[in-house]
Amino acid sequence: MSADLTAARPSRRLSASPGHTRRFPRRRSLSRRGKLLFALPAGVFLLIFSFFPLAQLGRMSVSDVSARTLNSPWEFVGADNFVGSATQGSLVPAFGNTVVFVLIVTVIGLIGGLAAAILLSTSTWLSAFVLGLMVFIWALPPVVNGSVWKFLLGDAGLINSIITGIGLSPTAVPFLYDERFALLSVAIVNSWAVVPFNALVFRAAILGIPGETFEAARIDGANRWQEIWHMIVPAVRPTTLVLAVLTIVYAFRSFDFIFVMTYGGPGVATNTLPFLSYLQAFVRFDFGMGAATAVISVLLVLVLAVIYARSVRSEEAHS
Amino acid sequence: MSIVIPRADATASAPSSPQPRRKKRFEPVAGPLRVVLLLIYAVPILFIVLTSLKQPGDVISSQSSFLFTPTLDAYTNVLSTSGLFVAMQQSLVIAAGTTALTLLVAIPAGYGLARVDSRITTIGLGLLIVLQMVPQTANVIPLYQIFGAWGLLDQNAGVIIADTALLIPFATLLLRPFFRAVPEALEEAASIDGASIPRTFWSIMLPIARNGVATTGTLVFLLSWGEFLYAVNFFLSPGNYPLSALLAQQVSAFGINWPGLMALGVITSIPILILFTFTYRLLREGLTLGAVK
């Protein structure tokens, strides 16, 4: 059914890659472009249920929308919401906090996830058990996980009991209520919660590597470290790219743990962009300003999206 | 975080072993690291379970000690909550429906985007990431309007559609590299043999990419099982709330029932563990199936 559409335009990729067979050029270009039809249902579904809300968000960000005006026509105010959000002074520190938060969650989430996946890609009962625990954690809602860590990191909590018990510090460490530690603590707990996800996906990718690749390497005398560095890491590269993007995006929009553990405090020390957006839209009921802050985050991620999409294409063009 | 330190005993593995990769190697490093990993995840879980066995009054006073009189009150209370089983059934229906619908839409999309290189692919990928970024709270009000107009409020279908829309970008992005990893030569061979594209997709791509499909399916199920915001907003009757909303009921402005929250957390996660045990086996088998030539 896609013949008319595709036959007229020979695939660009085909002509660009001489390494590929040219035996059936017509048929191949037909099938290649035709495969885009596979994405059609998703496209239609998202058009209705995701792009409409996204468009509304965009419209809201340039309108004056409060509880009073939400359900009446919105008045266009241009960039007022963006300016308002910026001039209230909370936007810039929130941006800084977001960068720190995203960095920590992404780095620990990815490295920890890959490490856990490699460690647990054996089929021992211990691996299965640990993986089961990690899935259990990932399945628990943030209100449970966050509360647990709030207890564990509290003055009378287990971690401080151990720290003071073995004499590492004479007094309890102010993990969650000192501005120097609070953001770090929440970010690390958030990474802890995201590692199971990355580990599961990495593990699936590692298990997909053909066994003979390893055997060949082993005959060549590669040690485990070389095996990881020269085989596993390159083989999971596409997965790593996707996970990096998903983790960054997750970190960029995550506010559940902040909500449960610090509520942005002490003061505004753990306010990040998504939390700020939540405060603006659902605590102060300034939907317009909340949408503006959310749009800023989306635009930041848009840059990331472009980088990802381009790097994926250039990388795959060589493969 | 150090991964594995190169060891001199690298050659200890016997090349004759059929699957040396799965055998015990480097236990001096990997073994202890595994135990560390175990502790990092087991301690909070232990804390959850211990808290669920406490009296509400003991939660604060015995935070870091094991000295308390255990009680099953929290579990008895939670299990006798009227509507617990309806809620569990609701969770199951929503999560299963969302998983099925999401996979139905995202698998072809992931495949399509993995096999076609054009500007459209680039744009598509970029858009998926942007959609992934939109805060869920921003979707509630517009979707409420759509569902209100289409009579989907207070219906499972409404929540399933909302959850699916939320998870399609995630699932598609995740599935794409798994399809990408299938050698194109396999498909070309099939098409030369005269197999149609859908047939190739069904009988070659899907079986080989099943690790990815199973993992993505598990993750989608987990996410929709725990989804809470849409459920609370789109169900108008409390009788329809799934477990995740019941969990929120333990936390109120007037008090938090810690043992109840933790007990419900444990109960909520048990079906997830059962599902995991199932897919864990799938993944192990996927290893040998993945070596199809």
Add this chain to the structure above:
Amino acid sequence: MALKFSRSRRTRSLPLIGGAIAVSAALALTGCTPSSSGGAGDNGDSDTITVWHYFSDENQVKVMTDYKDLFEKNNDGVTVDNVFVPYDQLNSKLISAVGSKTGPDVVVFNGADASTLALGGALAPITDQWDGFDDKSEFPESVVHSLEGDVYAAQGYVNLLGLWYNKDILDEAGVQPPTTMDELNSALDAVTAAGKGGITLSGLPQSQGEWQAYPWLSSFGFNYDDPQAAPLEEAFAAIQDWTASGALTRESVTWDQTVPFQTWAAGNVAFAENGNWQIGTARSDAKFNYGVVPLPVGEDGQVYLGGEGQGIGAFSKNPELAWKYLEETYFSAEGQAIALKDVGSIPSRGDAASAPEVTDDPILKAFAQSLADNGANYPAPAVPAEAVADQQLAVGQVWSAVIGGQMTPKDAAAKLIADLEPLLAK
């Protein structure tokens, strides 16, 4: 936008094929939704009223059930449906329901949010019903929520903060329950010297923090009518004295109002600034002798009168029956006695508040006295309706920063005055 829906075009058939496929797949997979009782949208039943609330505590749920039984007993054939909505979701759910012109018949909500909900169109004005209400003179003005000349809600009871004390600890340290700030400070010194915690309160950077901060701030002379930096600085300095001496832990910046009370009830802290709604928790969890005195905030001090507001949903199909429900439960002497018995909330009606159940109970008596001496409207009338949420957040954040030790009293006071100025001028 192409997707613009009106209620008249409400249809079950989906115009787009993709949507149809998706929905039918979903329906086929899932079967139908089990129960639709209590649905606010579809329920055309004229004898049913739906009540949205956020109570999950056992005793508070019992109040709702008792009211349901009471109203159903007095009115044959009428059904009351109590619908729980999580606290954090209630406001946004009400406001998004306005968009599709649905919603409950009766809303029980945090009284401080009355103006937000009224502005959002979620509440129906009840001015006529209220003016025609025989007993309205029993209600103090501070529990009636009006906006722009219309009444939108009233409160069947009030909640307020008092100073809970651990009598065992005070006896050991040889101090009496304080009645002034000086006495409180010396009591705190005495108990911390004895190795006990001084006081617990909430320093959360949001409305709960502001609610807990205001009695202390106002005791030094601060108010929203004429906000001055000097009394704020004094108050913040006093609080930082507490954190410096260890009487108040800086950890309280992560505490909502629940945890500090549970911490106090664990028995190692002398005082807790907390509310009358904790009576049940104290009874079950506190294994020591305890009592309550009014917060020792002096003549200037103000203690907010909080609690839930009750109003009628803007899209109620049966506003008459909804009003009747409010009249016979929340606003009646009989109903208020039920809430008093179940959870110890202070009745808002003058006649119910002077009943022996209140005046003979030593704990309720302390709260009632505080209400009479220091009770203040919540939110403060000087704050414009649109700015209430901003003002609470701004004060909460500075309060948290002071307790957390991030700001000096001087800087904190200056910042707060600067933050408040544009808000109060709105």
